Amino acid sequence: MVRRCYWPLLRLAELPGVRIAIEASGYTLETIAAIDPSWCGALRRLIDDGRVEFVGSGYVQMIGPLVPPEMTLANLSFGAEVYRTLLGRQPDVALVNEQAYAPGLVPLYRQAGYGALVVDWANPFSHHPDWPGTLLYLPRQAMGEDGATIDILWSDTVGFQKFQRYAHDQMDMDELLHFLETHRRHGAHSFPLYANDAEIFDFRPGRFSTEPPPDDSEWHRITQLYQTLAADPRFHLALPRDVLALRDQSGGATPLQLETADGPVPVKKQPKYNLMRWAVTGRDDLEVNTLCWRAFEALRRRPDAPDEWWRELCFLWSSDFRTHITERRWQAFRDQLERFVLKLGAAAPAPLCPSTVPNAPTPSVQQHKRHLDIETASLKVRLNPRRGLAIESCGKPGEAWLFGTLSHGFYEHIAFGADFYSGHTVMECAGGRKLTDLDPVTPEIEIRGGSVIVRSVVDSDDHSIAKTLTVHGDRACLDLEIEITCDLPSPSQVRMASVTLNPDAFDRTTLTYAAHNGGRKAERHSLAGQVDLSRPPTFNVSASTCLGLTGGTLEIADRNHRIVVTAPRAVAAVAGLVTCVDVRPSYFCRAVFTGHEHDDTSQRGTTRWTARRFAFRIEIQ
Numbered sequence: 001m002v003r004r005c006y007w008p009l010l011r012l013a014e015l016p017g018v019r020i021a022i023e024a025s026g027y028t029l030e031t032i033a034a035i036d037p038s039w040c041g042a043l044r045r046l047i048d049d050g051r052v053e054f055v056g057s058g059y060v061q062m063i064g065p066l067v068p069p070e071m072t073l074a075n076l077s078f079g080a081e082v083y084r085t086l087l088g089r090q091p092d093v094a095l096v097n098e099q100a101y102a103p104g105l106v107p108l109y110r111q112a113g114y115g116a117l118v119v120d121w122a123n124p125f126s127h128h129p130d131w132p133g134t135l136l137y138l139p140r141q142a143m144g145e146d147g148a149t150i151d152i153l154w155s156d157t158v159g160f161q162k163f164q165r166y167a168h169d170q171m172d173m174d175e176l177l178h179f180l181e182t183h184r185r186h187g188a189h190s191f192p193l194y195a196n197d198a199e200i201f202d203f204r205p206g207r208f209s210t211e212p213p214p215d216d217s218e219w220h221r222i223t224q225l226y227q228t229l230a231a232d233p234r235f236h237l238a239l240p241r242d243v244l245a246l247r248d249q250s251g252g253a254t255p256l257q258l259e260t261a262d263g264p265v266p267v268k269k270q271p272k273y274n275l276m277r278w279a280v281t282g283r284d285d286l287e288v289n290t291l292c293w294r295a296f297e298a299l300r301r302r303p304d305a306p307d308e309w310w311r312e313l314c315f316l317w318s319s320d321f322r323t324h325i326t327e328r329r330w331q332a333f334r335d336q337l338e339r340f341v342l343k344l345g346a347a348a349p350a351p352l353c354p355s356t357v358p359n360a361p362t363p364s365v366q367q368h369k370r371h372l373d374i375e376t377a378s379l380k381v382r383l384n385p386r387r388g389l390a391i392e393s394c395g396k397p398g399e400a401w402l403f404g405t406l407s408h409g410f411y412e413h414i415a416f417g418a419d420f421y422s423g424h425t426v427m428e429c430a431g432g433r434k435l436t437d438l439d440p441v442t443p444e445i446e447i448r449g450g451s452v453i454v455r456s457v458v459d460s461d462d463h464s465i466a467k468t469l470t471v472h473g474d475r476a477c478l479d480l481e482i483e484i485t486c487d488l489p490s491p492s493q494v495r496m497a498s499v500t501l502n503p504d505a506f507d508r509t510t511l512t513y514a515a516h517n518g519g520r521k522a523e524r525h526s527l528a529g530q531v532d533l534s535r536p537p538t539f540n541v542s543a544s545t546c547l548g549l550t551g552g553t554l555e556i557a558d559r560n561h562r563i564v565v566t567a568p569r570a571v572a573a574v575a576g577l578v579t580c581v582d583v584r585p586s587y588f589c590r591a592v593f594t595g596h597e598h599d600d601t602s603q604r605g606t607t608r609w610t611a612r613r614f615a616f617r618i619e620i621q
Contacts, residue, residue, distance in 0.1 A: 001199060001203055002032055002035050002036050002039060004202045004203045005198050005199050005201060005202065005203050005219075006032060006039055006198065007039065008201075008202070008219035008222075008223075009022065009198050010039070010042050010043060010046060010052075011223075012219075012222065012223060012226055013046050013051045013052045014046070014051070015223065015226055015227060015230065016230065017230030017231070017237065018051070018226045018227075018230050018237055019050070019051050019052070019053075019237050019238070019239050020051075020052060020053075020237070020239075021052070021053045021054070021055050021093075021239055021240050022043065022052055022053075022054055022055065023054070023055035023056070023057055023095045023118075024054075024057070025057050025058055025059060025060050025061055025079060026058065026059040026060070026078060026079035026080075026081070026082030026083065027059055027060045027082075027315065027318075029082055029083070029086050029087075030082055030086075033086055040086045040087070043087065044086070044087050044088060047087060047089070053091075053093070053239040053240055053241055054083070054087060054089070054091050055091055055093045055094065055095050055118065055240065056076075056079060056080070056083060056090070056091040056093070056094045056095070056114065057079065057094055057095045057096075057097055058072075058075040058076050058078070058079040058094075058097065058314075059074075059075050059076075059078035059079040059082065059311065059314050059315075060075060060079075060314050060315055060317070060318040060319075061097045061098065061318055061319045061320065062075045062097055062314060062317050062318060062319065063097060063098060063100050063275070063278045063319050063322075064096070064097065064100060064101075064102065064105045064108070064518040065100050065101075065102040065104075065105070065265045065275060065517035065518040065548040065550070066100075066275070066278055066279055066289070066518065066548045066550065067292075067296075067317055067518060067548075067550060068296060068518075068550055069104065069108055069518060069519060069520050069550075070296075070300070071296060071313070071314065071317060072105065072108045072518060073108055073111065073112060074310050074311075074313075074314055075314045075317075076094075076108070076109065076112035076114075077112065078307075078310075078311050078314060080112065080113065090113060091114075092113075092114065092115045092116060092241070093114065093115070093116045093117070093118065093153065093240045093241075093244075094109055094114045094116070094117055094118070095117075095118040095155075095195065096117050096118065096119050097319065098267060098268060098278075098319060099118070099119050099120040099155060099266070099267060099268040100265055100266075100267045100275060100278075101117075101119050101120070101142075101258055101259070101265065101266050101267075102259060102264070102265050102517035102518050102519060102523065102548070103142070103143065103144040103145045103257070103258075103259055103519065103523055104144070104145045104516065104517060104518050104519010104520060104521060104523060105144070105518055105519060106142060106143075106144020106145060106148045106149070106150050107144055107145055107146065107148040107519070107520070108518075108519070109150060110148060110150055114150070115150070115151060116139070116150060116151035116152065116153060116240070116244055117142065117150055117151070117152050117153070118152070118153045118154075118155055118195060118240070119142065119152050119153075119154065119155065119258065119266070120154070120155050120156075120157060120266055120267065120268040120269075121136050121154040121155065121156050121157070121192075122156060122157040122158065122268075122269075123157075123263060123266040123267060123268070123271075124256070124258040124259075124263070124266045126263070127259075127260040127262060127263035127266070128260065131256075133186070134186070134187055135256070136154055136156065136183075136188070136191070137183070137186075137187060137188040137189045137190060137191065138189050138190065138246055138247070138249055139151055139152065139153055139154075139190075139243055139244050139246060139247045140152050140154075140255070140256050141255040141256065142255060142256055142257075142258055143255040143256060143257045144519075145519045145520065145521055145523070146521065149255045151244060151247065152256075152258075153192070153240055153243055153244065154192055155192050155195035155196075155268065156191070156192045156195075157268055157269050157270070159179075159191065159192055159193065159194070160192070160193075160194045160195055160196045161269075162175075162176055162179055163176070163193060163194040163196075164196070164200065166221065166225065167201055167218045167221050167222050168218060169217070169218075169221065173221075173224065173225060173228065176225070177228070177232075180193075180235065181234065184234060184235075189246055189249060190238060190243045190246060193229075196268075201218040201219055201222065202217075202218045202219050259523070259525075260525070261513070261525035261526055261527065261529060261531045262529070262530065262531045262532065262533070263545065264515075264517060264523065264525060264533075264545065264547060265517055265545060265546075265547075265548065267545075270537070271537035271538075271541075271544050271545075272537050272538045272540070272541040272599065272600070274537075274541075274543075274544060274545040274546070275545050275546050275548065275575075276543055276545065276546040276575055276594075276597050276599070277322070277323060277599055277601060278319050278322040278323065279546055279548065279573075279575040280546070280574070280575050280594050280595060280596050280597050281322075281323075281596070281597050281598060281599045281601050281602050282321075282322045282323055282325075282601045282602065282603070283325065283330055283603040284490070285322045285596075286572065286573060286574070286595050286596060286612075288316075288321065288322065288333075288334070288337060289322075289573040290569070290570065290571070290572055290573040291337055291338070291341050291346075292313065292316055292317050292337070292573075293569040293570045293573050294341055294344075294346035294347070294348065294570045295313050295316070295340060295341050295344055295346045296313060297346065297569075297570050298341075298344040298345060298346035299313065299344065302344075309344070312340060313340070316333075316336065316337050316340060321333045322601070323601040324600075324601055346570075348570070348571065348613070349568060349570050349571050349615075351468075351481060351615070352470065352479045352481060352615050352617060358449075360377065360449055360450025360451075360473045360474065361376075361377050361450060361473070362447070362450070363375060363376040363377075363447060363450060363451070363452050363471070363473060364376075365445060365447065365452055370384065370385075370386055371383065371384060371385075371392060372384075372385055372389070372443060372445075372454070374452045374454070374471050375397055376450060376451065376452065376471055376472065376473040377397075377450065377473055377474070378396065378397075378472060378473060378474060378475050378476045378477070379394065379395075379396065379397070379471055379472065379475075379476045379477065379478060379620070380393075380394070380395055380396065380397045380401075381393070381394045381469075381471050381478060382394075382401075382404070383443075383454065383469065384405065385440065385441055385442070385443055385456070386440045387405075387419075387421065387424070387438045387439075387440075388424060388436070388437040388438045388439055388440075388441050388456060388458055388465075388467065389423070389437075389441060389443060389454060389456050389467055389469060390405060390421040390422065390423055390424045390438060391403070391404050391405065391421070391422040391423040391478075392404050392405050393405070393502075394422070394478060394618075394620075395505075395620065396476050396620060400502065400504070400505045401502055401505065402501065402502055402505050402506075402561055402563060402620060403422050403499045403500055403501050403502060403563060403618075404422050404500065404502065405419060405420065405421050405422060405500065406419070406420040406500055406502075406588075407419055411583050411586070411588070412584070413583050413584060416583050416588060420498075420500045420588070420590065421438070421498060421500065422498050422499055422500045423469070423480055423497060423498065423499075424436065424437055424438055424496070424498060425437045425465055425467075425482055425484070425494070425495070425496040425497075426493075426494075426495050426496070427463075427484070427486070427491045427493065427494045428491060428492045428493035428494075428542075429488055429489070429491045429492065430488075430489055430491075430492065435460075435463055435465075435486070435491075436458075436465075437456075437458045437465040437467060437482075438458075439458045441456035441457070441458060442456070443455065443456045444456070449473065450472075450473025450474060451470055451471060451472050451473040451474075452470070452471045452473075453468065453469070453470045453471075454468070454469045454470075454471075455467070455468050455469075462486070462487045462488050463484070463485060463486040463487065463488060464484075464485045465482065465483070465484050466482070466483040466484075467480070467481070467482055468480075468481040468482075475619070476619060476620040476621070477617060477618070477619040477620075478617075478618045478619075479615070479616070479617050479618075480497055480615070480616045480617075480618065481613070481614070481615050481616075482496055482497070482613070482614040482615075482616075483611060483612065483613050483614075484609050484611075484612045484614075485609070485611050485612075486609040486612075488609075490596070490602075490603070490609065491596055491609065492542065492596070492597075492598040492602065493542050493594070493596060493597055493598060494594065494595040494596040494609075495577070495592050495593065495594045495595075496574075496592070496593055496594075496595065496614060497565070497567075497592070497593045497614070497616040497618075498590055498591070498592045498593075499556070499563060499565060499590065499591045499592075499618060500589075500590045501556065501563075501589040501590065503586045503587050503588070503589065504586075505561065506558045506560075506561060506589070507558045507559055507560065508527070508528060508558075508587055509528055510528075510558045510559040511526070511527040511528065511556070511557070511558045511580065511589065512524050512525060512526055512527055512556070512557055512558070513525055513527060513531075513554065513555065513556050513557075513578050513580075513591070514554075514555040514557070515547040515548070515549055515551065515553065515554045515555070515576055516548065516549065516550040516551030516552075516553070517547060517548040517550060518548055518550050519550075522551055522553070522555065527556075527578075527580040527589060530580075530581050530582065531578060531579065531580045531581070532544070532579045532580075532581055533545050533546060533547070533576075533577045533578050533579065534577040534578075534579055534592065535579075540598070540599065540600060541597075541598070541599040541600070542597040542598050542599070543577060543594070543597050546575035546576060546577055546594065546597075547575060547576035547577070547578070548575065548576075549567060549569070549573075549574070549575060549576045550569070552566055552567060552568055552569050553565065553566050553567070554567070554576045554578075554591055554593075556578075556589070556591055561620070562620070562621040563618065563619070563620055563621075564618075564619045564621060565591065565593075565616055565617070565618050565619075566616065566617040566619070567593055567614075567615070567616050568615055571613060571614065571615040572595060572612070572613065572614045572615070574593040574594060574595050574614065575593070575594050575597075576591065576592075576593055576594075577591070577592045577593070577594055578590075578591050579592075593614075593616065595612065595614065
């Protein structure tokens, strides 16, 4: 790869009139230096000569909205150490990894010493119909957490995909030049020519059977393009710092909020390429992310932990292990991760336990033909044993129920002519088979210290779903623990712990959701408009995005009520989905948690779900 991809990249920068920016992680630079130390020396000379501007990213390519802020800071810090050692400088501009952006990342990059970020244009633009297309042509500022701002340079998905098509001989140079000229005529002061991988030119790693063999012509075609652009008076090849110098032409524009309620984490490329790609797809993203969270919490409890351990955890949280990966590399990664977790003693957390309240009032438990009614001093819950203890209604005693089941016929619209449960589990398997815990059960009931614990199991020959619900006596809180054992090939979708709102109990105009996506604080979004994170963008991709839940909570609230669901990351690093859409004459709003989704990275049939445990605490505040 160094010979076929990285040396041609440097030779490109040596062409007359050509200047380029190069981004690499610290780990990539270390690996290249171990293979061919002269490459890093040549890169350093080109930087010193002003022919290359180096753009940082971190020690590894880590997805910031899926990891705690401490890990993002560690990743940026370790990356900066490598840059200073091998290149003699720390860059001012960073490429956001996979351009997976969330506002909570802005103060972290600022703290790490970066003054500007490269982020995707197409996805934020698609979620902001009020944005004029000319925003693409100048540097802007992004509004981050707590009002923090940072300069941004745009990457353009369509632009870099056209560049790739040209390099792969799928289009002629004239067509690409016409595309660039069209933007110039539209008033472009600057345009991002290419901001993606260099390793895809004249190199094929063999991950896909459909990959054509390289023919050693792609870098030649790229060289011809740059020579043509350098000689064309219509264009000027510029570095990121040159584009940032145009910021005054933005006219002091208001910083942009890149995220929206329906697009909380913009990512590069088309909607099928989204945050869940690294959260709950792949060969077994849920399991490896959960193990990384356990390791993180173990390290955080050890102030004497050496930097080498934190650096190794950065490596284990790399995005590359969570998408397309060969079997050999996957097994080596799993072995290293499991050894690391064992070394730290990072065991799975204990099950959730109800608090014991001395002299607590005895809760009321009444079993009816179709319902199980439970009322403690703090919470009133109706469960449906005929539907696997689905939550029929839940609220504070003497008040309207806030979430539960909306029965068939609640909505007149035929598209919503179904039962919408809460607290249940649905698994989609190969061949269209659907497994749920909605079968009739005979619950086991235990009263302990003012709380009520209810257990049930839905069993079959090849799977079981065990459920434990705890209704607390001292606060308006309900715990839901689920254990899934499935002797079937890995499912294509696993969604659970739904919280379906009673639309009559909430004020839609003030309804919001809030969750952490890699930052120190939760990001809050209005649900007054149309929001559906679970919407599948294509037949082969099961959701349009997800929430990272890096703070472990998902909150839905209006001016009068607040429901907070806690999902401990070290138990299961599930992702969050929120839907809130108009259904005449009302609306439908639900939060759901997902342990697995499917996309092009999914390896169906390679993992069996043996004794997977999930835990949720649903609290009414």
